[in-house]
Amino acid sequence: MPLVAGVDSSTQSCKVVVRDAETGALLRQGRAPHPDGTEVDPSAWWSALAGAVDAAGGLADVAAVSVAGQQHGMVCLDESGAVVRPALLWNDTRSAGAAAELVEEAGGGAAGRRFWADAVGSVPVASFTVTKLRWLARHEPEHAARVAAVCLPHDWLTWRLAGAPGLAALRSDRGDASGTGYWSPATGDYRLDLLERALGRVPHVPAVLGPADPAGAVRPDAFRAPGGRLPDGALLGPGTGDNAAAALGVGARAGDVIVSIGTSGTVFSVADAPAADPTGAVAGFADATGRFLPLVCTLNAARVLDAAAAMLRVGLDELAELALSAPTGADGLVVVPYLEGERTPDRPLATGAVHGLTLRTSTPAHLARAAVEGLLCALADGLDALTAQGATARRVILVGGGARSAAVRRIAPEVLGMPVVVPPPGEYVADGAARQAAWVALGGAAPPTWSVRGTEEYAAAPVPAVRERYAAAREHFLDRLDRAPADDG
Numbered sequence: 273m274p275l276v277a278g279v280d281s282s283t284q285s286c287k288v289v290v291r292d293a294e295t296g297a298l299l300r301q302g303r304a305p306h307p308d309g310t311e312v313d314p315s316a317w318w319s320a321l322a323g324a325v326d327a328a329g330g331l332a333d334v335a336a337v338s339v340a341g342q343q344h345g346m347v348c349l350d351e352s353g354a355v356v357r358p359a360l361l362w363n364d365t366r367s368a369g370a371a372a373e374l375v376e377e378a379g380g381g382a383a384g385r386r387f388w389a390d391a392v393g394s395v396p397v398a399s400f401t402v403t404k405l406r407w408l409a410r411h412e413p414e415h416a417a418r419v420a421a422v423c424l425p426h427d428w429l430t431w432r433l434a435g436a437p438g439l440a441a442l443r444s445d446r447g448d449a450s451g452t453g454y455w456s457p458a459t460g461d462y463r464l465d466l467l468e469r470a471l472g473r474v475p476h477v478p479a480v481l482g483p484a485d486p487a488g489a490v491r492p493d494a495f496r497a498p499g500g501r502l503p504d505g506a507l508l509g510p511g512t513g514d515n516a517a518a519a520l521g522v523g524a525r526a527g528d529v530i531v532s533i534g535t536s537g538t539v540f541s542v543a544d545a546p547a548a549d550p551t552g553a554v555a556g557f558a559d560a561t562g563r564f565l566p567l568v569c570t571l572n573a574a575r576v577l578d579a580a581a582a583m584l585r586v587g588l589d590e591l592a593e594l595a596l597s598a599p600t601g602a603d604g605l606v607v608v609p610y611l612e613g614e615r616t617p618d619r620p621l622a623t624g625a626v627h628g629l630t631l632r633t634s635t636p637a638h639l640a641r642a643a644v645e646g647l648l649c650a651l652a653d654g655l656d657a658l659t660a661q662g663a664t665a666r667r668v669i670l671v672g673g674g675a676r677s678a679a680v681r682r683i684a685p686e687v688l689g690m691p692v693v694v695p696p697p698g699e700y701v702a703d704g705a706a707r708q709a710a711w712v713a714l715g716g717a718a719p720p721t722w723s724v725r726g727t728e729e730y731a732a733a734p735v736p737a738v739r740e741r742y743a744a745a746r747e748h749f750l751d752r753l754d755r756a757p758a759d760d761g
């Protein structure tokens with residue numbers, strides 16, 4: 273009975289699960305928080321990983337470990353392997369101007385977007401690493417000059433678990449490499465010309481491993497104090513981006529669309545062919561099994577619930593009760609949830625809005641319902657974009673912290689227009705990483721079959737009027753005052 277560990281180093285926290293490699297049975301788990309903010313010193317992820325490993329009772333008995341992580345984050349290392357500056361995260365929008373510039377330089381407008389979609393499967397927006405590197409070159413040339421290697425959060429954590437044995441030992445995987453903007457899922461090659469276009473030169477980049485290729489072995493003394501006992505010589509899996517790991521964790525099949533409501537909202541499915549959406553709505557990522565992962569990502573998901581709960585001075589469970597006590601459509605009250613700007617649609621400077629206030633709709637219950645419906649409508653737009661790119665959607669599998677909300681679970685089928693399956697509350701990104709680790713440990717042509725038991729299905733008649741009202745409202749918003757377009761680029 274070999275044991276394996278999976279790590280989810282996501283935006284808000286680090287989670288670790290220990291599972292039986294053959295059956296997938298959960299033995300232990302732990303978590304630790306990450307700091308707030310859209311730029312983070314990677315050492316905070318390392319401390320959180322040590323804390324989560326400790327909370328999970330250590331990993332001394334596991335045969336393999338894989339790390340999944342938030343996508344796109346720019347981790348720059350100097351010649352000695354030290355971090356050059358805090359990492360810019362996927363939800364940091366300061367490189368929006370740089371993204372626009374990169375599209376412009378490739379022909380601008382539809383031609384520029386088509387160029388990027390054909391080259392790397394995705395049109396760059398502020399989230400992508402390539403835009404952050406351009407921002408660095410323009411705004412912090414002294415830091416840019418020190419960059420000897422650039423990698424992603426999961427690459428860096430995997431490398432640290434191996435004992436940080438020199439820049440040449442950095443490893444990535446197809447899933448996470450496809451979110452850089454300088455690696456092509458269609459060809460499986462880096463586009464170093466695009467990396468050079470962004471940064472002005474080509475730093476070292478991690479070798480991209482296949483889905484079950486080991487990335488080395490864990491170094492047992494990789495953590496200093498406190499805690500975090502590590503196994504001696506356990507294999508390191510290649511790891512992957514958190515969304516690709518979630519697809520592995522829930523065991524998505526043909527016709528399944530996964531909707532994750534975490535810090536980001538994501539809508540994605542596993543596909544046999546790469547996507548290249550010139551509108552930019554769908555990112556044409558690779559998955560963690562050798563296939564592809566067309567994906568739509570919004571910047572505003574579970575934190576819309578946090579914000580609504582804070583405004584109403586209630587907890588998340590009470591927010592759900594309030595939302596479910598209001599009528600469908602909240603009598604016309606609409607929340608446009610662009611609290612952090614937005615990525616899909618590409619509105620990095622936008623702010624959120626509340627439309628349809630009347631004496632009747634000015635109640636906590638209406639606002640709670642409109643917040644839940646608003647975040648789901650944004651994801652429903654994502655689902656439309658995904659199916660427009662050829663995805664088949666027969667049902668939605670709902671995961672992420674926001675899926676713990678009874679209101680989200682019950683309102684989702686009305687807004688998304690199809691049955692919604694909710695696995696039991698769990699850490700599906702960490703589980704996907706653990707399943708990858710099991711694949712590395714056990715070998716074989718495919719990951720071991722682990723079943724997810726106890727899923728609940730939610731069905732409801734679609735209510736198109738909710739989406740129609742949202743579609744009218746989403747065009748009306750103000751740009752933020754705290755960052756002018758001139759700050760970008």
Ligand SMILES: Nc1ncnc2c1ncn2[C@@H]1O[C@H](COP(=O)(O)OP(=O)(O)O)[C@@H](O)[C@H]1O
Pocket residue numbers: 282283284285533534535536574575577578588589672673674675676677678
């Ligand atoms: N009972 C709940 N109801 C609604 N939202 C919840 C509940 N429990 C946790 N969450 C939300 O989960 C979010 C974190 O989700 P998670 O998927 O762990 O995020 P990430 O992976 O981006 O770090 C928090 O913003 C929180 O609002």
Ligand SMILES: O=C(CO)[C@@H](O)[C@H](O)COP(=O)(O)O
Pocket residue numbers: 282283284341342343344362399451513514515534535536537538555569
């Ligand atoms: O940028 C994307 C996907 O392209 C995000 O999905 C990040 O990968 C962060 O994920 P969470 O922390 O919200 O899980």
